Amino acid sequence: MTSTNQRARTRRNMRDSEARRRVLIATDTYPPDVNGAGYFTYRLATGLAERGHDVHVVCASASGPPRVEVRDGVMLHRLRSVPVLVHPTMRTALPLGVSGHVARLVDQLAPHVVHSQSHFTVSRAAIRCGRLAGVPVVMTNHFMPDNLFAHAHIPERLHGVVGSLAWQDMIRVAETADYVTTPTQRAAELLAGKGFRRPVEAVSCGIDLERFRPRPHERAAARVRLGLPDRETMVFVGRLDEEKRIDELVRSLPELLRRRDVQLALAGTGQRRAELEQLARSLGVAERVHFLGFVPDEDLPLVYVAADLFAIGSVAELQSIATLEAMSTGLPVVAADALALPHLVRPERNGYLYPPGDVAALTRHLLAVLESPERRAAMGTASREIAQTHDHRRSLDRFEQIYAEVRPASRLSRRRVPRVASASWERTAAA
Numbered sequence: 001m002t003s004t005n006q007r008a009r010t011r012r013n014m015r016d017s018e019a020r021r022r023v024l025i026a027t028d029t030y031p032p033d034v035n036g037a038g039y040f041t042y043r044l045a046t047g048l049a050e051r052g053h054d055v056h057v058v059c060a061s062a063s064g065p066p067r068v069e070v071r072d073g074v075m076l077h078r079l080r081s082v083p084v085l086v087h088p089t090m091r092t093a094l095p096l097g098v099s100g101h102v103a104r105l106v107d108q109l110a111p112h113v114v115h116s117q118s119h120f121t122v123s124r125a126a127i128r129c130g131r132l133a134g135v136p137v138v139m140t141n142h143f144m145p146d147n148l149f150a151h152a153h154i155p156e157r158l159h160g161v162v163g164s165l166a167w168q169d170m171i172r173v174a175e176t177a178d179y180v181t182t183p184t185q186r187a188a189e190l191l192a193g194k195g196f197r198r199p200v201e202a203v204s205c206g207i208d209l210e211r212f213r214p215r216p217h218e219r220a221a222a223r224v225r226l227g228l229p230d231r232e233t234m235v236f237v238g239r240l241d242e243e244k245r246i247d248e249l250v251r252s253l254p255e256l257l258r259r260r261d262v263q264l265a266l267a268g269t270g271q272r273r274a275e276l277e278q279l280a281r282s283l284g285v286a287e288r289v290h291f292l293g294f295v296p297d298e299d300l301p302l303v304y305v306a307a308d309l310f311a312i313g314s315v316a317e318l319q320s321i322a323t324l325e326a327m328s329t330g331l332p333v334v335a336a337d338a339l340a341l342p343h344l345v346r347p348e349r350n351g352y353l354y355p356p357g358d359v360a361a362l363t364r365h366l367l368a369v370l371e372s373p374e375r376r377a378a379m380g381t382a383s384r385e386i387a388q389t390h391d392h393r394r395s396l397d398r399f400e401q402i403y404a405e406v407r408p409a410s411r412l413s414r415r416r417v418p419r420v421a422s423a424s425w426e427r428t429a430a431a
Helices: 002-019 036-050 098-109 121-133 146-152 156-174 185-193 216-226 246-257 273-282 297-305 321-328 359-370 373-390 392-405 426-430
Strands: 022-026 054-060 067-071 074-079 081-084 087-093 113-116 137-140 179-182 232-237 262-267 289-293 309-312 333-336 351-354
Touching (some): 022 098, 022 121, 036 074, 036 321, 036 392, 113 121, 113 392, 232 246, 232 321, 246 273, 262 297, 297 321, 309 359, 351 359
Parallel strands (some): 137 179, 232 262
16 A cells, blocks of 8 residues: 555656746846736736746846845846936846856756747847757747837838837747747737738737726725725726826827816826827816826726726837736726727727727717716626636637647757847837
8 A cells, every 4th residue: 555655646746847947038128117918927927827837027227237146936037227318217248248147047057948038138038049959949029010109109101110120020920939828819810911921829918807807996095095986997917108198198188088087197207298288288177187197007006996997099009017916806998099008998888999090989988987886896897808818818728738848849940030139119019
């Protein structure tokens, strides 16, 4: 009997050992950076670590000097960094020496898989080093050129040319990975439309359904904690930058205020805050627009709990984690009919879509939600139901399967793998 038990324990230990993987995640944005790609990477890394995997993340230093630290069960290898010239709130790893540092990490760690989160400086170095070492390489694309234009101050007449070149660069790097994923089917179709000819799997960024859950009985208390008056509240969570089209939400307020006692709360930082403040003053609605600034991650669920609905005018979302968080909290959503947002918003079921730029249509849909408590409640319930199909545990399950199944192609010659690019604008597009 003892021998049988020992053999059973040995088999279990062998299975556990085989299931436990050493994963090297390469990313050009990671908390304390505030953006969807950074948050997804953090949740992926910490989620894998909680499941017993040996997880390492290589990324830019948050303060400048290089360092190695353990945070939330993840070993962070932070590379020497400098501020991004066109986005001073973010930092980028110094390109000089990145390839050598990442190559040493791959050699020392001998990871079972390298998972790159973009095609920029750190990430493309990891793809290159992984391929040269014969390690399976997975790449997840969060890239949209629209996130680049405002920060890099590229003239609008050049957007088409620059965007095309940026897509070509991304595709050249992606073609060297062994497996490519992206958050939504719409994002996968976009890649195919830009010339990527290999299969791309849509794997949702996922959402923590327990952390972001409906708590309508706490709404008034949440408003107090956030310093908001206790009245009907629309919220937006994200960067206050051009492609988010937040000005459309502000422009809707004068008409809304003729019918409803409503306010707009904006959680996030960005380059357009001063412009938005001036716009609110010029429209006479400054007292109804509340800039919450950076909200610590532990307090973020309160922003959604305090709201009656979520509004987003962005035209550059490959999924929108913030929209998923709002839906998981049980909020109706009014969103721009652009890119991946229609995959989350089902018109007249959990919200409405409006043509980007059409403030009149946006206003009508906001009123349709606000003026009917019954419709608002039904849409909130539907949002929660849709969000449940994006449970982050399912996403972790799928990435574990991908890691177990992906196999490296034959090692590429050094001449065939794109080298690390040093353009200062690159990292902003991952935000």
